[in-house]
Structure formats: structure tokens, C-alpha cells
Amino acid sequence: xxxxxxxxxxxxxxxxxxxxxxxxxxxxxxxxxxxxxxxxxxxxxxxxxxxxxxxxxxxxxxxxxxxxxxxxxxxxxxxxxxxxxxxxxxxxxxxxxxxxxxxxxxxxxxxxxxxxxxxxxxxxxxxxxxxxxxxxxxxxxxxxxxxxxxxxxxxxxxxxxxxxxxxxxxxxxxxxxxxxxxxxxxxxxxxxxxxxxxxxxxxxxxxxxxxxxxxxxxxxxxxxxxxxxxxxxxxxxxxxxxxxxxxxxxxxxxxxxxxxxxxxxxxxxxxxxxxxxxxxxxxxxxxxxxxxxxxxxxxxxxxxxxxxxxxxxxxxxxxxxxxxxxxxxxxxxxxxxxxxxxxxxxxxxxxxxxxxxxxxxxxxxxxxxxxxxxxxxxxxxxxxxxxxxxxxxxxxxxxxxxxxxxxxx
Amino acid sequence: xxxxxxxxxxxxxxxxxxxxxxxxxxxxxxxxxxxxxxxxxxxxxxxxxxxxxxxxxxxxxxxxxxxxxxxxxxxxxxxxxxxxxxxxxxxxxxxxxxxxxxxxxxxxxxxxxxxxxxxxxxxxxxxxxxxxxxxxxxxxxxxxxxxxxxxxxxxxxxxxxxxxxxxxxxxxxxxxxxxxxxxxxxxxxxxxxxxxxxxxxxxxxxxxxxxxxxxxxxxxxxxxxxxxxxxxxxxxxxxxxxxxxxxxxxxxxxxxxxxxxxxxxxxxxxxxxxxxxxxxxxxxxxxxxxxxxxxxxxxxxxxxxxxxxxxxxxxxxxxxxxxxxxxxxxxxxxxxxxxxxxxxxxxxxxxxxxxxxxxxxxxxxxxxxxxxxxxxxxxxxxxxxxxxxxxxxxxxxxxxxxxxxxxxx
Numbered sequence: 001x002x003x004x005x006x007x008x009x010x011x012x013x014x015x016x017x018x019x020x021x022x023x024x025x026x027x028x029x030x031x032x033x034x035x036x037x038x039x040x041x042x043x044x045x046x047x048x049x050x051x052x053x054x055x056x057x058x059x060x061x062x063x064x065x066x067x068x069x070x071x072x073x074x075x076x077x078x079x080x081x082x083x084x085x086x087x088x089x090x091x092x093x094x095x096x097x098x099x100x101x102x103x104x105x106x107x108x109x110x111x112x113x114x115x116x117x118x119x120x121x122x123x124x125x126x127x128x129x130x131x132x133x134x135x136x137x138x139x140x141x142x143x144x145x146x147x148x149x150x151x152x153x154x155x156x157x158x159x160x161x162x163x164x165x166x167x168x169x170x171x172x173x174x175x176x177x178x179x180x181x182x183x184x185x186x187x188x189x190x191x192x193x194x195x196x197x198x199x200x201x202x203x204x205x206x207x208x209x210x211x212x213x214x215x216x217x218x219x220x221x222x223x224x225x226x227x228x229x230x231x232x233x234x235x236x237x238x239x240x241x242x243x244x245x246x247x248x249x250x251x252x253x254x255x256x257x258x259x260x261x262x263x264x265x266x267x268x269x270x271x272x273x274x275x276x277x278x279x280x281x282x283x284x285x286x287x288x289x290x291x292x293x294x295x296x297x298x299x300x301x302x303x304x305x306x307x308x309x310x311x312x313x314x315x316x317x318x319x320x321x322x323x324x325x326x327x328x329x330x331x332x333x334x335x336x337x338x339x340x341x342x343x344x345x346x347x348x349x350x351x352x353x354x355x356x357x358x359x360x361x362x363x364x365x366x367x368x369x370x371x372x373x374x375x376x377x378x379x380x381x382x383x384x385x386x387x388x389x390x391x392x393x394x395x396x397x398x399x400x401x402x403x404x405x406x407x408x409x
Numbered sequence: 410x411x412x413x414x415x416x417x418x419x420x421x422x423x424x425x426x427x428x429x430x431x432x433x434x435x436x437x438x439x440x441x442x443x444x445x446x447x448x449x450x451x452x453x454x455x456x457x458x459x460x461x462x463x464x465x466x467x468x469x470x471x472x473x474x475x476x477x478x479x480x481x482x483x484x485x486x487x488x489x490x491x492x493x494x495x496x497x498x499x500x501x502x503x504x505x506x507x508x509x510x511x512x513x514x515x516x517x518x519x520x521x522x523x524x525x526x527x528x529x530x531x532x533x534x535x536x537x538x539x540x541x542x543x544x545x546x547x548x549x550x551x552x553x554x555x556x557x558x559x560x561x562x563x564x565x566x567x568x569x570x571x572x573x574x575x576x577x578x579x580x581x582x583x584x585x586x587x588x589x590x591x592x593x594x595x596x597x598x599x600x601x602x603x604x605x606x607x608x609x610x611x612x613x614x615x616x617x618x619x620x621x622x623x624x625x626x627x628x629x630x631x632x633x634x635x636x637x638x639x640x641x642x643x644x645x646x647x648x649x650x651x652x653x654x655x656x657x658x659x660x661x662x663x664x665x666x667x668x669x670x671x672x673x674x675x676x677x678x679x680x681x682x683x684x685x686x687x688x689x690x691x692x693x694x695x696x697x698x699x700x701x702x703x704x705x706x707x708x709x710x711x712x713x714x715x716x717x718x719x720x721x722x723x724x725x726x727x728x729x730x731x732x733x734x735x736x737x738x739x740x741x742x743x744x745x746x747x748x749x750x751x752x753x754x755x756x757x758x759x760x761x762x763x764x765x766x767x768x769x770x771x772x773x774x775x776x777x778x779x780x781x782x783x784x785x786x787x788x789x790x791x792x793x794x795x796x797x798x799x800x801x802x803x804x805x806x807x808x809x810x811x812x813x814x815x816x817x818x
Contacts, residue, residue: 055744056738056741056742057740057741057742057743057744057745057746057747057748057749058737058738058740058741058747058749058752059741059749085734087734087737087738088734088737088749088752088762088765088766088767089766089767090750090764090765090766090767091766092766093766122734123734123735123737123738124733124734124737124762124767125734125767126767232738233737233738233741311720311805311809311813312813315809315810315813315814316813316814318810318814319813319814321814324533325494325496325497325531325532325533325534326532328467328496328497328532328533328642329465329467329496329532329641329642331466331467332465332466332467332468332642333465333466334466335464335466336466337466338466338467339466340466340467340468340497341499343467343497353497353533355499356497356499357497357498357499357500357501357502358497358498358499358533358534358535396720396810397810397814398807398810400720400724400810401724401727401805401806401807401810404720404721404724404725404728405724405725405727405728405730405806
């Protein structure tokens, strides 16, 4: 029985067509029955590509593949399957990647090394890639410019709702669009998540500038979320720029001309990252943790992640208990500079502790009400410096145990 | 309703009297009703002491106190309360510590700075130390040499069974005894755990040698266990040597004369550490992770802890699923040197994966049977060097969520 839709789910926004992108989904029967599990996108000739990948030391074969072809900066197709991650599959995994890329390349009419691949699902089982290559021709024949929802649904695994975001931006006065889809639900932690994210834009941006914008945007979004501290072997974020929009030429290094584009891209990535947390396995509450007064932004982020990853903090939130003592514990265990006697903790904007002790006679009523809501806010004040960061997580519930105690079998 | 006793519980071993130690427990009504929550031990004059403490940056007032008095190396009493950790309590916390130490010192007839203190329980609430000091005189009057079980029970919080271990060793031919009690169940991770451990010996050992033996023994025991990766603000391990046994003088630095003592101490600490994991909140299975072939022992331990702390690995074990793909993921996320294509994983002694891929046609039958047992063994072979380490953890179950989603309220 599939888990019911996350109570934190948001509706899929309308996604207009994006010049240079046609996409679609099909049922290849990799693992799931009665649903799509194979997604393809064909990209206009000249499409530039940027990518960031998991830092897990045991990456899947598709990640190896994408890393090897990324330096050329060009892409004509994307093929994604759900249900099998093609990770820890040895030579068979490399063969699956090669065969899939070649099959897609034949359909599109491009070198295999311009076909980007991603797989998500079970680790360690051979990917039945013959099913992929058999399903690709019919899928390719049906690619459409308006099949965004189908694509967003086709990449889901334990996700309970499809995830997409879109924005417009201006480059030298001309409007461009940025649209992305993502999947992710568990094994979510920097860097990065069992998280696949594919973003498309009609802007014409050189690969180096594209890469720089993506790296910066990912750092502020996907690298600030965690569901369970587990870092996937398959995390992939790809950004394709089809170059179909008409605007002044963007310099190789990007520069100020891309300021608006970078801001809009950051919004798309941030929205998708939060959607992933909203769909965290078993999540009942979306939790934002703001850390202020750290010795640096990096230190603030680490403190935030220590709080966000603490099972005791997460179970307390699930129990709607503003157990700030556990927040103090988590700050202390982060290993980052912290002075107990300067530390403050607020929940829902109410300061419960300041300068190393509980605030005398603080009014628990608004905090209790806040904890019953869907969106929880925690603020940690370290009182040491000016470093600040925000991270997002979800609570740890029986649902997480249900989903992960019986996922494979 | 208290959770039922852990299915991994072990019986309390018989603990003989130990010369120079009298102890007991009383009900001070700090938090719990109808049970003891205050433990005292009086130690013979001349008792040496060693201690190791949490590395959490927000330690409790009793930890600060013990750290400040430890350098003198002498102890006459120990006072422990359960139910309130006296952490993040500011000036009130320091006053509680001072008042409790002074009250015990008056009863024993020693300086307050020879009274060691530990508290465990809720963080951030003022400790009603007047209840402690009021209960101490009657408790002191009833201290006995044989009240080990009472002491082991009096320090429990969410523990479901009392924990103790005892061994004998020889120092220069004379027999000495080492007996310890411990508590701990959640917020358990290096360094170290919501874990209190008090070990007593009748050996006569100088403080410096005692400290060295304790530090080494803790490293190989309490610093290799994890329940939930959360590091307590109160972790304390104290070792008291009453010096009542008759044996040749031990040099200040210890040396070879203490080889047998160190080995027996290590066994006591290891047994107590495993008892803590056996009582991990919600634990249904005890999990041992052996990591071999790492670049160093330190690296091996980090890899082991990454596996032991992975919620996805722990929930898979709860579901009796030998999901070795998640083990691969956890190895890869540890950040330690690992080469996917040399990696091997065994469960219950059966190699499921070797050299970066599943073992073709491996027989799952014995693995399935192993996963249904109470004690789970995971072996990770990195194939890089000679570094090895073992760590212990438990599974992550609905019981953990039940206990921690409603502990405080």
C-alpha cells in the first residue's frame, strides 16, 4: 500500500512550454507496476549543460557517466528511470549506462556522450536496461513540449507528490524562463540527497557560467536540506540551457548580466528543495532552523544541520513538544564553536532560553500552539559572531519507520 | 506507561562487596514517583579518582563541577540523581551543584571538592536541589556495602533494566576487583552518550595511572557505541580506586604492572557499553559492525559509525531486511577513503557483495535467518589498508519514536 500523500504537499504549478525542450514518460516495468518509471527529454541542438552530483564515495554508474561527459558542456537528451538506482552494480552497471545512452542517442541523432542519465531506486540490483532501451523508441515518438507533469511524476520513487517550480527572469532585457522538476523523499542530506533535479531554461548561457550559477544555487538550496542525514549515491542536479531565447550574448564567465537569472534560478532550486523536505518520508511538519551569531556562515550551517539531523529533536517535533533542551544538546554536539552561557533558543519566534538559561516565566501558550502547526520555526542565537544560515528538515515519525522498515521487501 | 523491558536485556550479575565502597539509593521525588532517583556512594579515605566526560559544548553543571575537581585526583563521595540533568540551568545550576556537594561533604566529613556529582534526565529545568539535600542524611545513614543493585536501579531514566558488570584482576600477584554500574538508553553517541558510568575498584592506583587506564578503556567501549547519534550534555564515566586491596605499590605512571587491571577494566567498560546499546530506546536488535581494510583504525571507526548512525540502515534492520545497498550508501557518506570497486559487505558472515558488485547467486537463505535474530553482524571490507574497528548500535523502531515523541510532556 503506497503511503498517503504528505500533509505538507503543495500543488504542482502550471508549467508553460519551454523552447527547445520536449519531454515525456512511459512505463518500462523496471520495478513498479501500473505507473510510469521512465522519463526522457530531448533538447535542442546547442543546449549547454551544468551539473552537480553527490559527494558520496560510492556513486552510481549514471553519476560516473554524467561526470565523465559533463566537461564537454553539451547535451541533447536526458533519460531517467525510477525503481532501480544502478548503484553498486559493477560492470553490469557500466554496460547498462552505455546501452541506454546509445539507444537514446540513436533516436535523437547525437553522440551517446551528449545523453545525460539518472537512475533512482534500489541499490545493488542489476538494472534491466533492456527494458529501458525497448521502451525508449515509443517514448521518444511521443515527446511533447507540455508533458511536464508526466515527467515530474515519472521520476518519483517513495515521493507522494510530484514536484516542479518555474520562474521567469530577464537577461539584458529579454525574458527567459526557468522550469525544474525534482524527486526526493528519503536518503536526503547534503551533499546532497536521493534527489534528482532537472532544470531547463531557454536562455543561452555558456557552460562555465551555467555551472557557476548552478553550483551557487545548489549550495543555498539542496545543500541546506536534510530529511534523515543519509547521503544518496545518486544525487544529481542538471541544468540545461537550450539557447532558444533571444537575448544579448552572455559572456563565458557570466557576470552581472546574469544577476536576475541567478536569482530566479535560486528561487526555482529553493522551491524544489523545500518540496523535497515537504515530502520527507513520514513528514508531518516542515521545520526551518535559523542559526544566527555563529563565527561564520559555514559554522552556522553546521550547527543548523546538527539540530536538523538530531533524532531526538525530530521526534520531539513529531510529538509537538517544544523540547528546547534537545536543541541545546544538538548545538553542543555539532562540534562548532558555541558558548553555553551565550546561547539562546526561540521556537515560533518566542525566546525560551537566553544567555544559557531558561527565560524566567516565559509564556508557553504561543509556543504550544506553534508546535501544533505544520510549519515549525526554530531560531538558535549563538552570540559569537555574525555568521548565519538557515536549514530545513522535517520531523521523524512512525511513518518514516513504516516506509523504511519495509521498502525493499 | 513505562516501556516494557528490552528484549535484549541481560540479568544483573551478582556483585560482591568491594572494600572501601558503601552505597545506596533513595526516593527524593525529583521527577519520578514511586521509585528511587537518588544514589550515593561513600568512598574510603585516600580514594583516587579518574574521569572522562562528554565533549558536548553545552555540558551540564555537574560535568563542569567534576571537571573542576578532578585534577586533585581524590574522591570521598559520589551523588547522582535521575530525572533532571541540571543542564542549561545557568546560575541556579551552579548553586544546585554547590549545595549538593556541601550537603554530602558534611555527612561524609570531607571537603565539598571531594564529592563527585552527576545528574541525568530533562535538560533546561531547574533542579530542585533542596529535595536532594533533604533526602541525603537518611540515605547516608543507610549506605551498605552490598547495595549494588539498588544503586544500579536508582540512576536509571528511560532505561528498562539495571546495568552492572564485575571482574577480578591481579596486580603484582594480588587479586583486586573492579565493579561498575551504568545507565543509558537514548542520546547515546560518542563522545559519549547520555550515559553515566561509575566504576569502583579496591586497587590502589595513583590518579594519573587510573586516568590513563580509564581513557584507554572508554575509547574502546563507550566511544564505539551509538544509539541515535545524539551526544548528551551529561556523559560521565568515573573510576574510583579505594586503595583497600593489599598489593605492591603501583608506580605513578602505571606501566606493565597494570596490564591485567587494564584488561579487566576494559572488559567491565565494554560489557556496560553493550548493556547501554541493548537498552537503546526501542531497540529490538543488537548490531555489531566490523570494518576491515580501512586506511587506519580511526577511519575504520568513522566508517562504522556512519553505518551505525544511518537511519536507513537502522530501519532496514528493524524490518529484518538485509538491505546491503544502504550499507554501501552509509560507507560512501562517511567521507572516509573508500573505493567502491573494492568494497565488500557481509551480513551474518555471508558475503553479499564483493569488489563493488553483488556476489552472483549468493544464497540469501542464511542471511534471511540471521536478520530474524536478536544479534546482527555486519562486516564491511574496504580493501584499502589494515585499519579495523568494531562499533555497536541497535535498530531504529517504532519504539524509539514512541519514547521520544512523548518523553517530556
